[in-house]
Amino acid sequence: MSGSARFGVGLVIGVLLAWGGARILDNGGSVPVGGSAPGTTAESARSSLVPWFEVGEVLVESTLLLPRGLSVENDVAVLEYELAGLSPALGEAEGIAGSGDVVVLPATWVLTTTEGASVEATTGPADRRVRFELPIGATVDEIQLIEWRVATPLGDRVELPVESGASATLRSGQVRIATVLDQSNSTIVKIDVRGLGGEWEPHGNPLPLDQGWRAAGPEGDYQLVWDGADAPDQLVLEDTAAAWRPVQGSILVYAAEAG
Amino acid sequence: MSGIDFEELFKSPLDPPRDDQRDWRPLLFGVATGLLATAVALFWLGDDGSEAADATTGAPTTATTSGPLAEALVYPPGYVEIASDLAAKPVAIVVGDDAIQVCFVTVVARGSDPSASNWPLGGSWFLEAADGGVAASERVVLYRSSPGIFAVEFPLSETLGPATALRRVTMTSRWDHTDVSGTIMLPYDGTPFTAAEPVSADVGDGVSLTLPLVELGRYQGSIEWNVTGPAPQGARVIIGATLVDDAGDVIGSYGDFPSLLEPGHDGIIDVTWQEPFRISQEGTAAVRIDYTVGIVEVTDTEIGLDLGDVPTGR
Numbered sequence: 001m002s003g004s005a006r007f008g009v010g011l012v013i014g015v016l017l018a019w020g021g022a023r024i025l026d027n028g029g030s031v032p033v034g035g036s037a038p039g040t041t042a043e044s045a046r047s048s049l050v051p052w053f054e055v056g057e058v059l060v061e062s063t064l065l066l067p068r069g070l071s072v073e074n075d076v077a078v079l080e081y082e083l084a085g086l087s088p089a090l091g092e093a094e095g096i097a098g099s100g101d102v103v104v105l106p107a108t109w110v111l112t113t114t115e116g117a118s119v120e121a122t123t124g125p126a127d128r129r130v131r132f133e134l135p136i137g138a139t140v141d142e143i144q145l146i147e148w149r150v151a152t153p154l155g156d157r158v159e160l161p162v163e164s165g166a167s168a169t170l171r172s173g174q175v176r177i178a179t180v181l182d183q184s185n186s187t188i189v190k191i192d193v194r195g196l197g198g199e200w201e202p203h204g205n206p207l208p209l210d211q212g213w214r215a216a217g218p219e220g221d222y223q224l225v226w227d228g229a230d231a232p233d234q235l236v237l238e239d240t241a242a243a244w245r246p247v248q249g250s251i252l253v254y255a256a257e258a259g
Numbered sequence: 260m261s262g263i264d265f266e267e268l269f270k271s272p273l274d275p276p277r278d279d280q281r282d283w284r285p286l287l288f289g290v291a292t293g294l295l296a297t298a299v300a301l302f303w304l305g306d307d308g309s310e311a312a313d314a315t316t317g318a319p320t321t322a323t324t325s326g327p328l329a330e331a332l333v334y335p336p337g338y339v340e341i342a343s344d345l346a347a348k349p350v351a352i353v354v355g356d357d358a359i360q361v362c363f364v365t366v367v368a369r370g371s372d373p374s375a376s377n378w379p380l381g382g383s384w385f386l387e388a389a390d391g392g393v394a395a396s397e398r399v400v401l402y403r404s405s406p407g408i409f410a411v412e413f414p415l416s417e418t419l420g421p422a423t424a425l426r427r428v429t430m431t432s433r434w435d436h437t438d439v440s441g442t443i444m445l446p447y448d449g450t451p452f453t454a455a456e457p458v459s460a461d462v463g464d465g466v467s468l469t470l471p472l473v474e475l476g477r478y479q480g481s482i483e484w485n486v487t488g489p490a491p492q493g494a495r496v497i498i499g500a501t502l503v504d505d506a507g508d509v510i511g512s513y514g515d516f517p518s519l520l521e522p523g524h525d526g527i528i529d530v531t532w533q534e535p536f537r538i539s540q541e542g543t544a545a546v547r548i549d550y551t552v553g554i555v556e557v558t559d560t561e562i563g564l565d566l567g568d569v570p571t572g573r
Contacts, residue, residue, distance in 0.1 A: 050331035052369065059335055061350070062366045062407070086335065086366040087407030088345065089373045100373025101407040103364055150350045152362035153402035153410045171355070201403075214527065216481070242402045245351050245362075247570070 053084050053096060058253050060148050062086045063104040066096070068128075070140065070254055077111060077132040077140050079254060106130075107246060108147035113138040114256070125244070143254040149199070149244035156239040157209070162189060162231060172200040172241035187231035189213075189224040199244045206239035333368050339564050341430055342379045344368040345406070349428060349564055352571040353410075354421045359386065360400065361428050361566070362410045378406040380495050380522050380555060382433040384413075389426045392418035401521055425571075429563040434522065436495060436553030439463050443470070443548040447502065450540050451476045462552040466490050475500055475546065478532045480513050482548075485525035492555035493522040500530060502543040510543050522555045 051057050058065040068080040084095065085102035095102070111119045111132040119132045134140070158168035158175060167176040173195040181188040193205060205222045207215055210232065213224040224235075338346035344367055351362040361384075367373050381399035400410040411428070415421060439462040445454055454473035462468050466488035474481045486494045502510040513530035 061348075062335065062338075062364050085373070085407070087373065087404070088365060088367050088375070088378055089407065090376060098373070100367060101404050103404050103407045150362075150364060151402075151404055151408045152351045152353070153400050153405065153408050154353055154360055154362070155398070155400035155410065155412055156355075211525065216529070240400055240402055242404065242408065245572070247350070 052086065053098070057084075058145075058251060060106065060145065060251060061104040061150060061247075063102050063106075063148075065106060065145070065253065067253060070143075072134070072140060075134045075136055075138065077134055078129055079109075079132075079143055080129045081106075081253075082128060103151040105149045105244065106145050107149045108145070109143060109253070110146050111143045112141045114141040115139075139256070140254070141256050142252060145249075145251045145253055147246050147248050148251075149246055151201070151242050152245050153240060153242045156206075156241070157236060158206070158239070159234055159236045162187070162233055162235050168237070170206070170239050170241070172196055172239070172243070175206050175237060175239070177235075182231075185227070185229060187226040189226075189235070191222055191224065193220045193222075195220070195241075199246075201242040201244070204240065206237035209236045209238055331369060334366055338366055339562060340368075341365075341382075341560070341562050342433060342435070344371040344375075345378060347564065349566055349569045352425060352566065352569050354571060354573055355415075357415050358397065359394075359413045359415060359419070359421075359425075360410045361386065361413070361425075361569075362408065364408055365406055377436070377438060377553075380434040380436055380553070381409070382560070383431050384411045385429045385431050386411075386413045386419065386425065387427045387429070388419055389424040392416075392420075392423055394419045399521070425566040425569075427563050427565055430560050433558045433560050434492060434555045435558050436522075436555050438551050438553045440549070440551045443550070445473070445546040445548065447543045447545050450543075452480075452546060454546075458548070460550065462486075462554070464489060464554065466494070466552070466554055468496065468550060468552050470498070470548065473500070473546070473548065475502075475513060475530075477540070480530045482528045482530060483525070484528065484550075486552065486554075487524075490524070490554045492557060493524045494555060495522045495553040496526065496528070497551040498528050498530070499549045501547045501549065502540055503545050503547055504542045505544045510540060522553075 049059075053064055054066060056067060058067070062085060064084045064086070066082040066084060068082060070077060070079045072078075082096060083102045083105070084099040085104075087101040087103045089099075089101040105125050106123055109121045109123070109130050109132075111121070111134070113119070113134060115135070115138055117135050117138060119134060121130050121132050123130050130143075132143075154171055156170045156172070158170060160166040160168045160175070160177065162177065162180055164177055164180050167174055173193060176192045176194070178190040178192050181190075191205075205215060205217075205219055208224060212232075213226055213235075215222060215224050217223050226232075334340065334346040338348045340346045345365055346368070347363045347365045349361050350364050353360045353362060367375075381401070384396035384399075386394045386396070394413040394416060396411045397414055398412050400412060402408060413419065441460050441462070443458050443460055445458065452473070452475040454470070457469055457471045458473070459467050459469045466486055469485050469487065470482060471485070472481070472483040480500060482498050482500065484496050484498060486496065497515070499512060499514040501512040504510055512533045514533045515528055515530050
């Protein structure tokens with residue numbers, strides 16, 4: 001073999017070695033074996049990010065899901081977890097020390113058994129454990145989070161006549177004027193708000209844009225007072241609510257091979 | 260192939276007579292060149308090969324991006340810094356009857372204190388559609404969890420309709436603020452308490468905070484405020500009230516749910532009696548009003564965030 005041919009062979013070997021090395025480094029320094037530890041998947045934090053709180057955390061938008069153990073008993077699998085937020089908090093946030101507000105929450109999970117069966121489970125805002133009912137005798141292969149909810153604030157402005165029974169629809173519910181009490185030197189408007197619930201956060205009171213109105217009273221059942229005899233005929237209310245909007249994806253939280 | 264005579268290239272006068280069948284130097288030189296060239300190519304292309312790895316391993320894919328080995332990212336992937344130690348990501352576009360709202364989630368920089376309070380109060384934004392339509396923001400929508408979440412509202416128009424594909428949103432100015440805090444003491448004359456007359460405080464730079472009305476009942480109260488002076492964009496005002504005895508010891512406090520309030524020139528703060536809950540307010544000698552005023556300072560910016568992959572709904 002000539003020197004040029006040997007150089008060519010060496011060049012090819014060098015390229016292959018370099019590319020292969022890059023693949024191995026990209027997998028956290030180990031060759032993929034078909035499984036990974038919680039929070040160290042190719043998706044979740046890419047396994048190459050320095051953790052925010054602890055090794056094994058799983059990044060879900062601005063929330064870190066911290067697995068606290070999987071137990072399987074009587075064909076029921078329970079994964080316990082904590083949540084830590086990276087969002088700014090006004091005042092001290094609850095939960096993990098150093099955590100900010102949690103504005104992204106896990107919602108729908110799917111567990112896959114080693115036999116290939118899939119089991120779905122859902123969790124709510126206050127949950128810190130997810131429970132799967134397994135087929136008899138099944139063992140857990142992996143758990144993925146396939147839907148999470150993101151808090152999104154939304155503003156509404158509605159205009160309604162200042163008269164008893166007038167109502168308007170908000171994205172998050174309905175606002176209705178229950179009574180209008182005209183007095184000699186003021187007008188008092190009693191307002192009911194009915195929230196839709198569901199994905200919507202508990203509701204504050206929609207407030208008038210016109211600063212001439214004074215608002216008072218508990219959430220959902222309050223009154224507006226206009227001092228003077230010149231109360232406007234129309235009322236514009238500004239509402240702010242927040243919905244937990246679902247986002248679909250696929251984030252590996254637990255894989256059996258890595259324990 | 261290349262025409263280079265490697266035998267001559269590597270030849271040295273000191274070389275012993277060589278056996279061509281055992282000369283591996285061209286091969287080794289080739290390996291080294293290949294390693295070096297590939298490494299340089301990967302570096303310049305910014306490719307650590309992760310996409311190819313995902314495709315071959317069938318790993319789940321979402322909106323994360325790859326990074327160098329063991330990188331301590333300041334923010335999670337996909338977030339863009341919009342203020343010092345604060346980054347945002349658009350997470351939803353909501354189309355209403357007369358407006359489009361772009362909803363954001365924010366995160367603090369790694370190592371920053373999430374409970375710090377000097378976050379921006381909003382800003383001015385510009386929305387660009389894929390077909391060239393544009394709109395300037397009408398307002399920033401804040402909620403209890405703000406600034407962890409916020410939304411920016413844009414009006415629908417002929418050039419920006421409800422079905423328009425959106426391309427990008429740009430923050431063109433940011434409302435920063437520097438807080439000034441202080442205390443006003445008022446003599447107490449029983450519950451319900453009403454301040455005898457409006458009280459004012461100088462909060463610097465010629466700006467005054469005035470409280471025309473302070474009313475405190477047994478469980479809740481109401482405090483009206485306004486700022487006057489050179490504060491064209493208004494201020495964020497937080498006010499609480501504490502009942503103290505002759506020795507200055509706290510009997511109880513009124514406060515508000517902590518929230519990032521929209522700046523303004525006047526407003527009413529409804530306060531409630533805070534924990535530890537005490538039924539009796541006996542022994543009160545004075546009302547201490549604690550205030551924090553953040554005068555809005557507008558900072559010009561040019562920070563763009565792509566909207567191409569952001570889900571749209573109603």
